[in-house]
Amino acid sequence: MARSNEVNLNECKMVVPLNTWVLISNFKLAYNLLRRPDGTFNRHLAEFLDRKVPANANPVDGVFSFDVLIDRGTSLLSRIYRPTTAEEPQLNIAELEKPVMAAVVPVIIFFHGGSFAHSSANSAIYDTLCRRLVSLCKAVVVSVNYRRAPENRYPCAYDDGWTALKWVNSRPWLQSQKDSKVHIYLAGDSSGGNIAHHVALRAIESGIDVLGNILLNPMFGGQERTESEKRLDGKYFVTLRDRDWYWRAYLPEGEDRDHLACNPFGPNGRSLEGIKFPKSLVVVAGLDLIQDWQLAYVEGLKKAGQEVKLLYMEQATIGFYLLPNNNHFHTVMDEISKFVSSDC
Amino acid sequence: MVLYDSATLGGSCSGSSSSSSSSKPPPLQQRQQTQQDIDGLLAGAGYRVRSSELRKVAQRLERLETAMVNSPADLSQLASDTIHYNPSDLASWVDSLLSEFTQPPTCPSEFIMDPETNQTVVSDAWTTAEPHMPQVHQNISYQQQSLNNQLTVDNQLTVVTAMEEDSGIRLVHMLMTCAECVQRGDFSLATSCLEDMQGLLTRVNTVCGIGKVAGHFIDALSRRIFQGIGGGSINGGSAYENEILYHHFYEACPYLKFAHFTANQAILEAFDGHDCVHVVDFNLMHGLQWPALIQALALRPGGPPLLRLTGIGPPSPDGRDSLREIGLRLAELARSVNVRFAFRGVAASRLEDVKPWMLQVNPKESVAVNSIMQLHRLLGSDLNRNSPIETVLSWIRSLNPKIMTVVEQEANHNQPGFLDRFTEALHYYSTMFDSLEACTVQPNKALAEIYIQREIANVVSCEGSARVERHEPLSKWRTRLSGAGFRPLHLGSNAYKQASMLLTLFSAEGYSVEENDGCLTLGWHSRPLIAASAWQAVSDGPADFPA
Numbered sequence: 001m002a003r004s005n006e007v008n009l010n011e012c013k014m015v016v017p018l019n020t021w022v023l024i025s026n027f028k029l030a031y032n033l034l035r036r037p038d039g040t041f042n043r044h045l046a047e048f049l050d051r052k053v054p055a056n057a058n059p060v061d062g063v064f065s066f067d068v069l070i071d072r073g074t075s076l077l078s079r080i081y082r083p084t085t086a087e088e089p090q091l092n093i094a095e096l097e098k099p100v101m102a103a104v105v106p107v108i109i110f111f112h113g114g115s116f117a118h119s120s121a122n123s124a125i126y127d128t129l130c131r132r133l134v135s136l137c138k139a140v141v142v143s144v145n146y147r148r149a150p151e152n153r154y155p156c157a158y159d160d161g162w163t164a165l166k167w168v169n170s171r172p173w174l175q176s177q178k179d180s181k182v183h184i185y186l187a188g189d190s191s192g193g194n195i196a197h198h199v200a201l202r203a204i205e206s207g208i209d210v211l212g213n214i215l216l217n218p219m220f221g222g223q224e225r226t227e228s229e230k231r232l233d234g235k236y237f238v239t240l241r242d243r244d245w246y247w248r249a250y251l252p253e254g255e256d257r258d259h260l261a262c263n264p265f266g267p268n269g270r271s272l273e274g275i276k277f278p279k280s281l282v283v284v285a286g287l288d289l290i291q292d293w294q295l296a297y298v299e300g301l302k303k304a305g306q307e308v309k310l311l312y313m314e315q316a317t318i319g320f321y322l323l324p325n326n327n328h329f330h331t332v333m334d335e336i337s338k339f340v341s342s343d344c
Numbered sequence: 345m346v347l348y349d350s351a352t353l354g355g356s357c358s359g360s361s362s363s364s365s366s367s368k369p370p371p372l373q374q375r376q377q378t379q380q381d382i383d384g385l386l387a388g389a390g391y392r393v394r395s396s397e398l399r400k401v402a403q404r405l406e407r408l409e410t411a412m413v414n415s416p417a418d419l420s421q422l423a424s425d426t427i428h429y430n431p432s433d434l435a436s437w438v439d440s441l442l443s444e445f446t447q448p449p450t451c452p453s454e455f456i457m458d459p460e461t462n463q464t465v466v467s468d469a470w471t472t473a474e475p476h477m478p479q480v481h482q483n484i485s486y487q488q489q490s491l492n493n494q495l496t497v498d499n500q501l502t503v504v505t506a507m508e509e510d511s512g513i514r515l516v517h518m519l520m521t522c523a524e525c526v527q528r529g530d531f532s533l534a535t536s537c538l539e540d541m542q543g544l545l546t547r548v549n550t551v552c553g554i555g556k557v558a559g560h561f562i563d564a565l566s567r568r569i570f571q572g573i574g575g576g577s578i579n580g581g582s583a584y585e586n587e588i589l590y591h592h593f594y595e596a597c598p599y600l601k602f603a604h605f606t607a608n609q610a611i612l613e614a615f616d617g618h619d620c621v622h623v624v625d626f627n628l629m630h631g632l633q634w635p636a637l638i639q640a641l642a643l644r645p646g647g648p649p650l651l652r653l654t655g656i657g658p659p660s661p662d663g664r665d666s667l668r669e670i671g672l673r674l675a676e677l678a679r680s681v682n683v684r685f686a687f688r689g690v691a692a693s694r695l696e697d698v699k700p701w702m703l704q705v706n707p708k709e710s711v712a713v714n715s716i717m718q719l720h721r722l723l724g725s726d727l728n729r730n731s732p733i734e735t736v737l738s739w740i741r742s743l744n745p746k747i748m749t750v751v752e753q754e755a756n757h758n759q760p761g762f763l764d765r766f767t768e769a770l771h772y773y774s775t776m777f778d779s780l781e782a783c784t785v786q787p788n789k790a791l792a793e794i795y796i797q798r799e800i801a802n803v804v805s806c807e808g809s810a811r812v813e814r815h816e817p818l819s820k821w822r823t824r825l826s827g828a829g830f831r832p833l834h835l836g837s838n839a840y841k842q843a844s845m846l847l848t849l850f851s852a853e854g855y856s857v858e859e860n861d862g863c864l865t866l867g868w869h870s871r872p873l874i875a876a877s878a879w880q881a882v883s884d885g886p887a888d889f890p891a
Contacts, residue, residue, distance in 0.1 A: 018398050019383050023391070025405045026434060029441075032412060033423040042423060044841040048859050049431045051390020054870060057771070067870050075853050077869050097513075122870045124390035323385045 012236045015287060015315055017325045024319045028237050031118065035245050041117055041150050051124040057096060059084040063131045066096045067122075070167045074147065076160050078167075079121045081134045081141040097171075103178040106139040106185055106340045108214075109161075109168055109199075111146060113190025115219060115246040116157060121145035125322050132324070133187070136333055137340040142168055146195065150249035154261045157191070157250075161199035169208045185212045185340055186278070189321065191250075193218025193282075197264060197297075200278050210278040214336055216321055217285050218294055221247055222263040223256050226292035236287040236317045243290065263293070265300030272304035279307035281339045283321075283332050286314035311335055391434045404438045411445040418445055428837040430862040512554035515544050516770070519558060522565055523766040534569055538562065557777045560797045561770060564804035573807035583658040583666070589798070590629050592791035596783045598851040599874045602843055602866040603716050604633040606876040607749035609839045611712045612640050614747035614878075618710040621649045624703055624743075626695060626718040628655030631670040633714070635677055642681035650684045654703050659691040667691060696722055696732035700739040711745040719750060719821075723758055723814040737828040741881045747833060752821060754865055754875040757803045758814040769803045772873065779868035782852030818863055818875040830879040834862030 013021055030049050034042045055065040065081045085101060110133065112119050112126040119126060121143040130141045146160035165184070168174060174182045186196035193215035203210050221243060233240045244257075251259050260268045280301055284294045301308040313320065316328040324330070383395045393401055412419045422444050431437050522537035541562050548555040594600040615621045621641075625633070634653060641648040653674065660666045667689025678685030692698045695718055705711055722733040740748060755772040759765045776796060783789050802813040816824075822832070843857045843864060858865045858872060865872035 013402070018402060019386050019393075022393065022398060022402050022405065022434070023386060023389055025402070025409070026391070026438075029405065029408055029412065030431075032419065036423070037420075044844050045423075045428065045837055047844070047857075048428060048837045048840040051432060052858055052870070053390065054872065069869065075869075079870070124388065128388045322389065325385060 012287075012317065015236070016317055016320070017323070020319070020323050020325060023322065024237050024317070027118075027319075031242070034118075035242065039150060039245070039248060041249065043151065046118065050119065052120065052122045053124045053127045054122070055079055061131070061135065063134045064096075065127070065131075071160075071163050074160065074163075076147075076163060077121065077145040078164055079127070079130070079143045079145070081130050081143070083134050083138060083140075097173045099173040100140065100176065102138075102176070104176045104183055105174070106137055106183050106211075107168055107174050108133055108137065108139045108141045108185045108187050108340070109164055109196075110141050110143045111157075111161060111186075111188030111192030111195040111199075112143060113188065113192045113217075113219070114148070115243075116149040116191040116194075116250040117246055118148070129189075129322065132333070133336070136337045139185075139340060140174060149246070153249070153253075154251055154259070155198075157195050158198045158202065158261075161186075161195045162202050165199055165203060165208060165210075181209070184208070184210050185214060186210055187214035187216070187336075188218070189216035190318070191219045191246075192216075194220060194261070198261065201264075201270070204275055204277065212278050212339055213280040214339060215280060215282045215297075216332070217283060217288055217318055218297065219246075219290070220262060220264065220293040220297050221257045221290060222266050222293060222296075223258045228292040229289050232287065232289035232291075236289070238289055238318055240289065265296060269300070272301065272306055275304070275306075277301070277304070277306045279309075279339075281309050281311065281335060283311045283313065283335075285316035285318060285320060285328075286312060287317045309335075309339070386434075390432060392432050393434050397435055401435050401438060404435070404442060408438055408442050408445075411442065415445065426837075429834040431859065432861055511544060511548045512558075515541060515548060515554060515558045518544065519561055519565075519770065520763075520767070523763050526565065526568060527762040531569055534565070538566055538569065554774065556793075557770070557774045560773070560800050561766075561804065563797075564801045567801060568805035571805070573805060574810050583660060587629055587666075589791055589795035591632070592788045593795040594632055596788035596792035597780055598847055598855055599866060600632070600716070601846070601850060602857070603751035603874065603876060605636065605846060606835065606839055606843055606864055607714055607716070607751060607878075608633065608637045608640065609842060610749050610833065610835060610878040611637060611714070611747060612644070614712060614833070615641070615649060615710055616644075618746070619649045620652075620706070620709040621712065621746075622652040622654065622705060622709040623712045623714060624654045624656070624705075624745075626656050626713070626715040628657040628667060628670055628689070631655065631674050633716070634674055638674065638678050638683055638685070639681060642678075642683045648681075648683040650686075651678065652686045652688070652709065654688045654690060656690045656692055656695065656698055658693050665689065694721075696736060698736075700743060703743070705743050711743050713740050713743070713745045713748040715749065716751045717753065720752055720758070720814045720816060721812040723816065724809055724811060733824070734828065737825070737830075741829050744881055744883070746880065748830065748879040748881075749876070750821065750825070750879060751874060751876045752818070753815040754817055754867070754872045755815040756817050756820075758816050766804060769800060773800050775868050775871045776873055779854065779873070782854055818860060818865070818877065821875075821877065822861075825879055829882050831882050832862050833878040833880050835859075835864050835876065835878060840864060 016024070034046045034049075036042065055067045057064050057066050062084050063081055064084060065079055067077055067079050070076050070078050080096075082096075082100075110126075110130055112121060112123065114123075121127075122145070126143060130143050133139060133141050142164065144161060144164040146164075147156040149157075165186070168184060169182050171182065176183050186200055188194070188196040196213050196215055197218065200210050200213050225240070229240055229243075232238075247257050247262055251257070251261060257263060258266045258268055260266070260270065263269060280298075282294065282298050282301075284291050284298075288294070295310075295312075298308055298310045311332060313328040313332065316326075320326055320328045321332055324333075381395050383393050383398060386393050412422070422441060426441070426444055428437065429440065518537055518541050522534050522541065525531070525534035525537060541558070545555065545559055545562065548558070550556055550559050590600075611623065623634075623637070625631075638651065641651060653671070655667055655671065657667050668687075671687030671689055675685050675687055688704065690698060690702050692702075719733065719736075722736055723731070725731040753772075756768050757765055757772070759768065773796065777793070780789060780792060780796075783792070799813050802811060803815075806812075826832075837859075840857060840859055843866070847855050847857060847866075854869055856867055856869060858867065860872070860875070863875055863877040865875045867873045
């Protein structure tokens with residue numbers, strides 16, 4: 001056992017920069033301490049270990065942020081990130097929600113990752129990522145602090161995403177000047193990508209327009225064990241066992257991984273043929289063990305006639321987009337920027 | 345097992361930023377990189393690792409993973425019993441976990457081999473068990489102490505957030521304008537602003553949200569403009585009144601309870617193994633903090649120490665010796681749980697009037713200095729002499745305390761510029777009032793609001809020696825205390841867990857505890873409002889490390 005572990009550790013050290021390796025290994029080991037075999041989760045220790053940052057109404061590198069309680073009943077918080085305009089370096093408390101000024105301002109509703117159980121909107125890694133998205137896309141980013149598993153199972157995360165979507169859509173100060181509508185994109189990584197898909201689904205019959213979905217290493221799965229899962233199990237930070245644990249924690253008790261939340265184009269899934277679904281940008285890391293499911297998702301969208309662009313980053317592992325120290329990061333950020341600006 | 349992670353960061357005094365929202369620190373990465381070759385990207389993720397140590401940390405992580413895989417039993421113990429400290433310091437966190445694996449397996453008997461000295465020691469079995477005990481007692485005693493159970497979360501509360509009210513926004517605009525005028529010295533314009541705002545107030549909901557807190561700020565500005573900056577009636581409240589208001593603030597929201605139980609946990613741990621202990625409380629009030637500690641000490645393994653408590657408080661004008669009365673009540677409690685106890689009251693109207701000889705510290709006792717929202721009062725400087733804070737910190741250090749527990753408002757209300765201070769206070773107190781909405785029990789809530797209102801009035805309408813509410817954020821206290829010869833004693837995951845659990849017992853949803861570089865903060869949603877930390881004097885003499 002120890003020997004094959006050595007092999008595993010050596011392999012993943014060769015494909016990521018050292019600081020990325022340290023960061024993701026740290027998460028991996030910490031998370032091992034938090035998942036209990038009986039399916040419960042050490043939430044106190046998780047919150048203690050998670051590195052968080054407060055919102056900052058003073059712009060840092062051209063971006064400021066503030067937190068808003070968008071649903072008191074569920075204590076649903078979101079962190080809003082906005083770019084500063086050239087003329088006003090310092091905003092006071094009244095101007096946080098001042099109307100967006102440009103003809104078109106994309107509003108990206110972001111769902112952080114963490115396999116439905118970890119992280120928060122105010123986790124340092126996601127605060128940093130959202131700030132980058134603001135600068136990159138000249139967008140407002142709304143990062144949703146959705147309820148997590150195992151304390152809150154399906155469909156809580158989707159409900160919260162839906163609440164956030166409705167809230168964003170109804171903010172007058174987020175409307176683009178050109179057409180007095182809010183230009184909404186849904187984005188997320190890992191479980192956040194999964195949430196983005198399902199919230200877009202819910203939006204379909206509602207009359208709320210979602211202009212695009214950005215899914216970074218989205219978390220999907222299924223009952224079957226795919227080739228990539230078998231080949232890459234334990235090799236690049238992630239194991240099948242932990243993936244199984246998180247699905248058991250999120251899905252309703254007794255359900256298996258062919259549940260539509262996990263496997264949207266599986267036996268219990270819904271066909272999107274003929275449906276007006278937003279265009280999608282799906283990023284798949286070539287060293288992610290669940291890539292077969294992610295690729296199947298892309299195929300599912302294509303077969304239903306939906307517009308989808310796949311970015312397959314061969315040598316990328318999970319979490320590559322957390323630190324800007326690799327080529328995959330820059331490629332993906334460029335594509336995201338193009339994806340969002342193509343509506344201007 | 346080491347009870348404290350007493351690793352310091354050498355020259356680095358800034359933690360992961362818990363700064364208030366309107367202060368402007370330089371970007372975290374930049375500042376720390378210049379100081380210490382810290383990896384900037386990991387800093388952005390909340391971890392401090394020296395670039396030169398990355399490889400070493402990586403190796404340790406590998407070893408840790410191998411150890412975790414090879415001994416799942418240890419892994420589950422690591423997951424449940426181990427106390428974690430200061431996760432931002434990744435290197436020491438990994439090392440502390442690794443050290444859990446290299447310990448010899450626990451033997452059924454009480455005697456195990458100390459790996460360092462190769463001698464049999466008795467203590468380990470107890471030290472691993474101990475952290476659980478105070479938690480239980482803290483729970484019990486707080487249930488006994490709590491006079492009201494004020495936790496009804498009103499889910500029907502349809503408080504509209506500030507920004508959704510147009511008049512609310514206008515009100516804030518006008519408050520800022522008025523404050524600006526005051527800063528500029530344009531009092532006539534400020535006065536007309538005030539009149540406009542009074543008018544607007546009548547059209548805004550002043551029962552909750554921005555209307556309520558705006559009203560208090562308008563009052564405070566009024567005072568400043570019309571009554572001057574000498575404090576007057578704000579600071580003139582009697583000690584008795586202040587105690588009542590403080591008590592209601594204690595009941596209405598969890599900030600003071602958090603302060604007390606976090607400090608008590610740290611003090612309990614610091615006193616472990618000591619038989620003569622002396623707590624110096626910088627602001628006794630009704631002594632609400634101490635029953636829990638007395639009970640926890642009563643039940644500690646090996647029996648309670650001899651406990652002395654010195655309570656500092658203002659003199660009572662009416663001839664009553666209120667300090668002594670509190671002392672007597674605490675003594676009764678101590679007697680009922682068989683803790684040998686002695687109390688002494690020190691009456692002083694200002695903390696800076698206290699001289700160390702008044703505390704009569706015995707060189708053989710272990711001292712804990714407990715300061716709940718008192719140190720900031722010493723930050724006003726008199727040009728003629730040393731700033732009182734320096735004097736006081738210096739004599740605290742001379743007492744060589746085992747621990748100094750410090751709780752302070754997590755806010756930047758001591759900035760010299762009035763407008764900056766005003767803006768910061770508006771943010772801070774809006775959040776605090778928001779959190780108070782979760783409390784629906786009267787009269788606690790109304791009186792707690794008056795308590796907070798007095799703070800607001802002091803921050804906004806006073807200057808010079810009258811302005812005592814000179815709150816500074818954790819980052820500034822770290823610098824100040826490190827500079828004064830103290831080093832941090834980190835609060836760990838056990839204290840964190842206890843705080844979180846007690847919060848769910850006592851408070852509505854929305855309060856959150858966070859770990860910040862070895863300190864704990866309590867806030868409303870994601871905004872920290874109060875910060876608790878523990879310190880020990882750095883000794884000048886030969887190495888004097890804690891157990």
